[in-house]
Amino acid sequence: MAIFGLWVINKAGGLVYQRNFADGLAPLTSNEYLVLAGTLHGIHAITSRLSPSGSSSGVQIIEGETFKLNILLTATGTKFVLLTSLAETTADALLQKVYDIYSDAVMKNPFHTPEMPIRSEAFDTRVGTLIGSGQS
Amino acid sequence: MAYTQPHPRLSVVSTSSQSSDHLSPTNSSTRFSLPSAQSLHAAAASIKAGSNRPNIYDRPLNKSRGAEVSGSAFAFLFSEIVQYTQKRVSGINDLERQLNTLGYRIGTRVLELMFWRTEGSSKAPKREIRLLSVLTLVHTQVWKAVFGKAADGLERSVENPDEYMIIDNDPPIERHISVPKDFSSLSCSSFTAGIVEAVLDGLSFPARVTAHNTANPQFPNRTTILIKLEKSVLEREELLK
Numbered sequence: 001m002a003i004f005g006l007w008v009i010n011k012a013g014g015l016v017y018q019r020n021f022a023d024g025l026a027p028l029t030s031n032e033y034l035v036l037a038g039t040l041h042g043i044h045a046i047t048s049r050l051s052p053s054g055s056s057s058g059v060q061i062i063e064g065e066t067f068k069l070n071i072l073l074t075a076t077g078t079k080f081v082l083l084t085s086l087a088e089t090t091a092d093a094l095l096q097k098v099y100d101i102y103s104d105a106v107m108k109n110p111f112h113t114p115e116m117p118i119r120s121e122a123f124d125t126r127v128g129t130l131i132g133s134g135q136s
Numbered sequence: 137m138a139y140t141q142p143h144p145r146l147s148v149v150s151t152s153s154q155s156s157d158h159l160s161p162t163n164s165s166t167r168f169s170l171p172s173a174q175s176l177h178a179a180a181a182s183i184k185a186g187s188n189r190p191n192i193y194d195r196p197l198n199k200s201r202g203a204e205v206s207g208s209a210f211a212f213l214f215s216e217i218v219q220y221t222q223k224r225v226s227g228i229n230d231l232e233r234q235l236n237t238l239g240y241r242i243g244t245r246v247l248e249l250m251f252w253r254t255e256g257s258s259k260a261p262k263r264e265i266r267l268l269s270v271l272t273l274v275h276t277q278v279w280k281a282v283f284g285k286a287a288d289g290l291e292r293s294v295e296n297p298d299e300y301m302i303i304d305n306d307p308p309i310e311r312h313i314s315v316p317k318d319f320s321s322l323s324c325s326s327f328t329a330g331i332v333e334a335v336l337d338g339l340s341f342p343a344r345v346t347a348h349n350t351a352n353p354q355f356p357n358r359t360t361i362l363i364k365l366e367k368s369v370l371e372r373e374e375l376l377k
Contacts, residue, residue: 104211104312105312105314107212108208108312108313109215109312109313110214110216110218110222111314111315111316119316121314122312122314
């Protein structure tokens, strides 16, 4: 049971927040993270159109052999992505709480520009206390 | 006499400047295009029927006494206030001054409403004239009226006898605000400082009020409202002793 990392992707597919919480993730440059986030955004857009019956919310979990990727899509198109171990069961609840913190500490902050990278100390601290401190 | 009206409303405004023959009953119907009295009544009735709530000025003032405001709604509103103000100023000092001015406009109303509610029905309404009771009034009653809780501390400056400090460990208006590092000296509580300044002014205790971040590890949002009283206040206080 471990939580590896958190990404926040804005509605245009740009990575606005990225933070690692546990060791074990491959080290990537910030540019590579941006590309991955953009790709995930594209995959999400495709999966949301593949549903055989009615509309679909798109991909919610992507599982690998050693980890899984949990995606929460909000009503406004912002995506919260949590990288966890396969055994992690609290990912959904955690994502919901991260969304709570995001709407409090980011959207109510007059110094945040929507769709731009998140530089809010309060968001950092509160996510840190929620998931556990890690390197940023 | 042929006369075309440029705009139906204009005819009403400019009657006095026009020659009297325009007022003849024959063409009055074209001149006065205001709705008839009957239709006005109908319109008023439909407005009333549409919303059962009376006009805000007609509602009893005490009704909203214990009313609560959504914290989120206020946070968004205040965030917009700060963004709006920030676009129209040239620096941090200017921004703080502008927020102070906005707060001042609220403070004058807060003072009046607060006294109306606490002293209005009393048989012997009283007014504070001593400095210390005025400061405690700001610290508890004004804070309760505005934020729903008393402030966390009232201190007197050790160095300057004309300076007092009101301390709030977690000011509600700053709860969701993270000031960027390059603005570190900015305190959005300047808004609160404006409210305090107006209240003190209204009580004839003119002062300069500013807000400062005095964060500590336990309370990262801790804010001090610094009150620098005018000399005349202290002189009067001496006489009252």
